[in-house]
Amino acid sequence: MTVSKAVVTLVGLVAIVWVLWYFLATPRPARGRGERR
Amino acid sequence: MTATPAPAPPAALRRRVTFPVTGMSCAACASRIQRQLQATPGVREASVNFGTTKATVELDGAQPREVMEAVRDAGYDVGTDALSLAVADLRSALDTSRLEHAIREVRGVLGAVANPAAESVRVTYVPGFLDPRDLEEAVTAAGFVLAVPVSESDPVERERLVREREARDLAWKLALAAVVAVAAMVASMPLMGAEAVGSADLLARVLMPLDGAMRRGLPWLYAADPQTLKVVLFLATLPVMAWSGRGFYVSAWRGFEHRSADMNTLIGVGTAAAMLYSAAATFTPGVFTGAGLPADVYYEAVSAIIALILLGRLLESRAKGRTSEAMRRLLGLAPRTARALRGGAEVEIPAAAVVVGDIVLVRPGEKIPVDGVVRGGRTAVDESMLTGEPMPVPKAPGDEVVGATLNTTGAITVEATRIGRDTALAQIVRLVEEAQGSRAPVQRLADRIAGVFVPAVIALAIAAFVIWFDFGPSPAPVYATVVLVSVLIIACPCAMGLATPTAIMVGAGRGAERGVLAKGGSALEAASSVDVIVLDKTGTVTEGHPAVTEVMIALEVVDRMAAGTPGDGEAAVLQLAAAVERLSEHPLAAAIVRAAAERGLQPPEATGFRALEGRGVTATIGGHAVAVGSATYLIELGVDVGPFTDAVDSLAARARTPVLVAVDGAPAGLIGLADPIKPSAVAAVRAFKAMGLEVLMVTGDIRKVAIAVAGEVGIDEVESGMLPAGKVAIVKRLQEAGKRVAMVGDGINDAPALATADVGLAIGTGTDVAVEAADIALMSGDLTTAVTALELARRTMRTIRQNLFWAFAYNVVGIPIAAGLLYPVAGVLLSPVFASAAMAFSSVFVVTNSLRLRRFTPSLAP
DSSP: HHHHHHHHHHHHHHHHHHIIIIIIIIIOOOOOOGGGO | OOSSOOOOOTTTEEEEEEEESOOOOSHHHHHHHHHHTTTTEEEEEEEEEETTTEEEEEEEOOHHHHHHHHHTTTTTEEOEEEEEEEETOOSSHHHHHHHHHHHHSSEEEEEEEEEETEEEEEEEOOTTTTHHHHHHHHHHHHTOOOOOOOOOHHHHHHHHHHHHHHHHHHHHHHHHHHHHHHHHHHHHHHHHHHHHHHHHHHHHHHHHHHHHHHHHHOOHHHHSSSHHHHHHHHHHHHHHIITHHHHHHHHHHHHHHHHOOHHHHHHHHHHHHHHHHHHHHOOOHHHHHHHTTOOOHHHHHHHHHHHHHHHHHHHHHHHHHHHHHHHHHHHTSSEOOOOOOTTTEEEEEEEGGOOOOOOOOOTOOBBOOSSSEEEEEEEEOOOHHHOOSOOEEEEOOTEOOTTEEEOOOSSSEEEEEOGGGSSSSHHHHHHHHHHHOOHHHHHHHHHHHHHHHHHHHHHHHHHHHHHHHHHHHHSHHHHHHHHHHHHHHOOOOOHHHHHHHHHHHHHHHHHHHHTTEEEEEHHHHHHOSEEEEEEIIIIIIIIIIIEEEEEEEEEHHHHHTTSSSSSOOOHHHHHHHHHHHHTOHHHHHHHHHHHHHHHTOOOOOEEEEETTTTTTEEETTTEEEEEEEHHHHHHHHOOOGGGHHHHHHHHHHTEEEEEEEETTEEEEEEEEEEOOBBHHHHHHHHHHHHHOOEEEEOOOOHEEEEHHHHHHTTTTEEEOSSSHHHHHHHHHHHHHHHOOOOEOSSSGGGGHHHHHHHEEEEEETOHHHHHHSSSEEEEOOTHHHHHOOOOOOOOHHHHHHHHHHHHHHHHEEEEHHTTTTTTTHHHOOOOHHHHHHHHHHHHHHHHHHHHHHGOOOOOOOO
């Protein structure tokens, strides 16, 4: 049980960091395919 | 707003279009599309409204195709519509392809399919981009004849149909989810038993007493194999997710692809987590039991969450439908048919089929079908629908009449000058539509919060899961999953997303009913927080159409003038002034022209007309240079106004406006005009002061007149002798002192100040330019509507703040409970089903609070 707790904790932390990074930390693309000018 | 507007391309190139957008499910979607549109080259401004599901863009060179692509790039689509045109003599296949090709070239058209058998062509197009006249022209240019003219189908009616279809669709999806949810709850009872989780879950506690009754009523259910029950529940839940809840997953995925998270992300992840956990417990129970855990399932939660959120959406969609009632009422004012003269005969045709130049007959008691000019007959027209003024306005040949106003006394013939989307009524409708579709700055704040909020909640939900898994009571994975799902569901920010747009929609709609047309949410927001109100004198505080009270002549010129003109010297002065002023838009000019007409004087032809705004005009009449204007202006022109100094002072002391007339550089006469104060002005000024506003009057008029008028209405601060630039300077000076300024005006000369002020209000009788420059257009000339506008703005903003507060407070309270904060204290956990019910309630609460604005009544009845 301790091993599974450790795994869940680790995966959970990675998931939290990834979610915050994915949605907040990286700048959103200013424009999509319409970029051609 | 800035004093010096950025250099703008010619108006012809700029075009504001409003078109429907499909696939939006939340406020975050709207801001995503808006960002994409704003980044599109050739788009000057874009605003997307989730409430009306419409986008408004100001095109500055961008083609409709590029705008559509931008919307599609953001992951959504542009709403399309189709219409059928009856085309005469459409026979061969060659005709067909030629016609289709011609129509496809028209801006806004997506496709055309001609059907020679039915002699019709079906056109798919984007509403807002397509101008029916273009379509008509394209068909005619290709050599075909339209059997029935293209008319824009009633947009409000179309919207109502779309909304109804949407509501029906939602209702069916809701019905499936609700039936499965109730069945699943019943079927879950035997599965729950008296397990540990059941005793902590609020919902289970509520249902537990039912257990005994059910055991007696449905013994076969309890006799059934639990494993079979679970599989049946799994199969029943699948269609709920795949059909009823499909929209949430599609939107969540689209958001994920664009790195943005919204309420759909929360619902999608939450229900998917519950479903996956339950599926695993159903098909691989060994994994759970092997670890000493009960293989619990949460199918009823999945269906119930989806059902409750759909219920919230359905109620929302109903409420949104009601907010557009105001517009339906406006459009309902227009008559459906018109009696036109065609080929010498009187025929009754649909009002939409009237073309410019048509002669239309209007009998007493009928509504005038289109905007036009009276060509025959005399009558009085009730224009209260447009201005709020109850007195019918007399109309004679040459006078303009406005469509949808009521002809009262006499039969008239009217030549149509503006039809379809150019009529005054159509423009009003468009203003309302744009205002309802625009976003208030406070909305941007709500969007930004939502954009950060959702990822934070996901992170929080994972953290809660980990904590429950590591430290929670046994069976920890079950508790952890319940908490994860509950947090995700309860945190859904839809109430936040609805807080602003619903209030703006209802507020703008209610304003339109009371004669206040706000051009956007930002206008209402700005109007809610002004400190100073600056009133223009002419046309705002006063009636704006002054009357000539006296005419004086300079003796030495009379002889010279009387030789060439009939009548006495006074008439000659008035006649000359009228000839020059006939071409000016200034209210004083109109009074002089009217006075001349009343005395039966025929003003001679004037050439070389030149106007200096706010000062005066010059023109040449029969070789003589005639100047008409203020004393200052004539002095600037080098005229010696000495003979009139005393007369000017005496007029001004009696609040009369002196206008001087000079011929060939010599003073010829003096005309005194008085502008009666509006009866409503005194009450309005008192109301402004009661609202805590500083009231200031500005005018291009001279000081003595200004002070006399201000004293009568109770204004203490007066700035006189102001040119347009001076008015701007005063507004800016107040702004620099940290004050937020509202400006009320009506004339071209007020337009710059209207645009400079934090909020500009154009009064009903105002010129088009003033209405364009203003943020809020007042339908009536009554100054009390300005009071109504400010009151409505304050009420709307208060509603928005209440909405945002409740939406936020609800999350602040709900999330910790869902995360299980109360469990250690009270042993209470929130079921995901409860969480979704609470979430739906918060949305309904916000929408209901916004709808309360419909009962807004102004303190001063106009």
